[in-house]
Amino acid sequence: MSDSRRFWCVFSCVVVAALCVICGPRSAVADDPPQPRFMLEKFRPLQSGVEIEQPEAADVAKCRVEVDRGRSHTGWKVIGPAGQVLRRFLDTNRNNLVDQWRYFQNGIEVYRDIDSNHNGKVDQSRWLNTGGSRWGFDTNEDGRIDSWRRISAEEASQVAVEALMRRDVALLQTVLINRQDTRALGITSKLEKSLLASVADPAGRLAKIPALAAGTRWVRFDCAQPGLIPSDEGKATNDLEVYENALAIIDVGGKSGLVQIGELVKVGQSWKLTSIPVPLAGDTVQLTSGGELLQPAIASVAVGTPGVSPQMQKLLDQLRDLDGSPPSATATRESISSYHSRRTDVLGGLNLAAGTPSERDQWGRQLIDNLVALVQSGAWPEALGRLAAEETRLKKQNIKSPLVPFATYRYLLARYSRSVQAVTDAAAQARAQKQWLLQLEQFIAAYPAAEDTPEAIWRLGTAHEFEARVDDARTWYRKLARQYAATPAGQRAAGALVRLDLKGKPLLVAGKNLANTTVSSNAYRGKVLLVVYWATWCKPCTEELPALQALYAQYRARGFEVLGVNLDLDRTPVPAYISAHRVTWSTLHEPGGLDSRPARQLGILSLPTMVLLDRQGTVISAEATLADLKSELPKLLGTQSRKSAP
Helix, strand or coil: CCCCHHHHHHHHHHHHHHHHCCCCHHHHHCCCCCCCHHHHHCCCCCCCCCCCCCHHHHHHHEEEEEEEECCCCEEEEEECCCCCCCEEEEECCCCCCCEEEEEEEEEEEEEEEEEECCCCCCCCCEHHHHHCCEEECCCCCCCCCEEEEEHHHHHEEEHHHHHHHCCCHHHCCCCCCCCHHHHHHEEEEHHHHHHHHHHHCCHHHHHHCCCCCCEEEEEEECCCEEEEEEEEHHCCCCEEEEEEEEEHHHHCCCCCEEEEEEEEEEECEEEEECCCCCCEECCCCCCCCCCCCCCCCCCCCCCCCCCHHHHHHHHHHHHHHHHHHHCCCCCHHHHHHHHHHHHHHHHHHHHHCCCCCCHHHHHHHHHHHHHHHHHHHHHCCCCCHHHHHHHHHHHCCCCCCCCCHHHHHHHHHHHHHHHHHHCCCHHHHHHHHHHHHHCCCCCCCCCCCCHHHHHHHHHHHHHHHHHHCCCHHEEEEHHHHHHHHCCCHHHHHHHHHHHHHCCCCCCCCCEEECCCEEEEHHHHHHCCCEEEEEECCHHHHHHHHHHHHHHHHHHHHCEEEEEEEECCCCCCHHHHHHHHHHCEEEEECCHHHHHHHHHHCCCCCCEEEEEECCCEEEECCCCCHHHHHHHHHHHCCCCCCCCCCC
């Protein structure tokens, strides 16, 4: 066992006793403080490569340990010979266990390890001030960073170099773009496929890349300023910040070297690589055409390429030129309209000029998706009319083409989006909603085998449920669950049927908590249990949390427990949220958000969703509110015997 791992075992034993002393009389602290040598020699940052101040052996005797006490913490502070802070070890929730280990360089904090769920194991690491800005999560608490909540482009390149040197595939994957990232950015499906292919099989690719020598040191990040790909360019629903052709300057045994990092894109507060980094031999820089994202939306095809007609070539070149010079943010309304009109004409021309059915399908889908995006964003008022014209043209051309239902469904969505935007009163809203539901029913009847039909049925069912027409909702959910059982929408519908009929029946909720331990609602038998489905991005969840915590504090001693089921796409923001809001009950999480297994189990529609179970595990309410809890908990808890929580 390494020193960095061994110290957790040693420290936990020492901390309990010592912190008890700190919380006691002040005289006792002075009598028996922890020894500086022990604090300085045994405790190191859990992550490698952190530069911290370490006094010479002769100076350790001149160091001292002071009590570190504040409004929200107790702990120790290690002071150096010159009076500078070297270390701080803090208990931030006053449970007599250290949960933050802070390290300093020249009196400035540069790094900290954090036990955010207060189970005695580090699950977060942060680089601070002159040490950097990284914030990493160790979700399974094995001492390795699994994901980054925040990491700069410079630090992402540093992690990539370290991964190459160590041949560490898991570490490399923390800075490679993944499907959750592409979905968060709203990357188009075709581009998403290309991006994920470029980072696929990192283990196999790493094995073929020349190894970096042991002791290789990252020196700096080298790249021109980042570029911005606007959302109206059609590559993503969000603006994209991108670095192109980035390099990492490295030091190998006193000699400079290069690692080609390639393209990076910003996802939230983290930068991700869109390709596997490659060490370069000598001074050779293998510049690319801009990576996957900064390439023109449609690359020009060389004249004379077999299968490409002169007409097709001309259109491809036109599209390339348009995508290379989109209108600026300050462009006039007229110039923006002209740009989108010309681009739509080119896409339509490509659809007509394509040489094969698959190519025509590809260009047709791109045209339709582009028009829908323009309608929903409001960037081009004429887009809805062009979309209607395209649907009409496709029907006249070939009524049996799969592009017809594809276009029809998206036209319905776009028209409904436009009508909602134009709503001015409740009556108009009701009329728009009624018309929307009727159109969905007509679509389902006309195109029962279309790829979008399961989603259309799901929309119908959920709309009826939101409007409290539960019987109508059940009808559509049953149709979806029976006829389209293999689809994600069919699985959600099956769960919704379970949820609607859940009252008076048992419910089993089970999964992994944030400490990677299996938790089951069956373990809470004998308690009144509230299962809360929530997400960090859910504003009502956060707004209702203080009231729920108050109820928990009031009734827990009488046998009330809460089990959270988090429905974020990934768990990255969850530990920090729980720590910041001081959530003390257990929380389950599986990736996927509202499409995850726990969400599909009950067809969860909105958040928060609260399910209340009695002491026997029977559901009292599948849609409990805070008001329900205030009235039901005293009755359910009564004066029955108490049983300890799991």
